[in-house]
Amino acid sequence: MNRRPVCLLAALALLLFIPVRAIADPVDEYVKKQIAASRLPGLSLAIIKNGAVLKAAGYGFADVEQKVEAQADTVYKIGSVSKQFLAAGIMLLVQDGRLTLEDSIARYLKDAPLAWHYITIRHALTHTAGLVRESPAFAPTRIQSDADLIAAAYSQPLRFQPGQKWEYSNVGYFILADIIRVVSGRQWTDFMRERVFAPVDMPSTWPTNTTRALPKRAVGYTGNDNSRRADDWPALRASGAFLSTVLDLAKWDAQLSAMQILKADSRRQMWNPVSLDDGSQAPYGFGWHLDTFNGHRRIRHGGGLPGFISEYARFEDAGLTIIALANGDDIDLPSLVGGLASIYLPGK
Secondary structure (H helix, E strand, O other): OOOHHHHHHHHHHHHOOOOOOOOOOHHHHHHHHHHHHHOOOEEEEEEEEOOEEEEEEEEEEEEOOOOEEOOOOOEEEOHHHHHHHHHHHHHHHHHOOOOOOOOEHHHOOOOOOHHHHHOEHHHHHHOOOOOOOOOOOOOOOOOOOHHHHHHHOOOOOOOOOOOOOOOOOHHHHHHHHHHHHHHHOOOHHHHHHHHHHOOOOOOOOEEOOOOOOOOOEOOOEEOHHHOEEOOOOOOOOHHHOEEEOHHHHHHHHHHHHHOOOOOHHHHHHHOOOEEOOOOOEEOEOOOOEEEEEOOEEEEEEEEEEOOEEEEEEEEHHHOEEEEEEEOEOOOOHHHHHHHHHHHHOOOO
């Protein structure tokens, strides 16, 4: 009898009972290591390559006390990642022929001081208006209209002549939100819902002061090692207005690539660095920072509110987008996203 086939069959049968070690996911390993080091409560992540979602996942807890795990559809405050949406709202009105980027903001603001007459919508979009960073009247626990907060800044001298320098200003985005209200004839939050979020099918993207029940909304944590609950501000900041999920933002990212809402020229302008009066450029477009990462063109914005931090980065020449939302504010999220990008990006 030939024993070789019998031996081979026996060996094969034995192999079937040997457990095979699962291949480690480098993304999971990296993210888990980073959030453990910072004691971050929870994080949700989307990685998109050439329009396809490669990974959408949650890590840690959306609610530590109740042991609710973070998921891809967990809802977070996204802070200044919201600025790109207001910029998109302005560009929709430009596309509609309702305003131009060279319009003075004073055309839309009641009793604006004379110095503000030289500030254009483009200046406000690109943080080159010379406006103070915050309105002196803003208080996180006080409900006020955008118009009142803007008017409170009228008494503040411009920090430089419009177009002369780049300096981040949240007041500028309060102004843009109010211009959307004035021109569209409805609340800017309603305009954004009707013209941006609903057409892109972003069901979990709402203003931070929404009264809608959002059962998957994360609890924010702050302090050293993200160890205590953050205050939930009742005031709506136009400059950091929205709640969202990485899944909703992935849909928005697909729209940006396909140019379904924003036309090619609108997107081009949003992603072009602003030119200053002296001929130099600042690395900011309309609601987006513009730079390079490891030789790759990067279009990004971060955001933060008490208890929350976010980072949204497009590596345009590589067709890669990474979106990360977290419910703790004591972590360097841009560096975490940069580490993830290094897993996918070829060196240059």
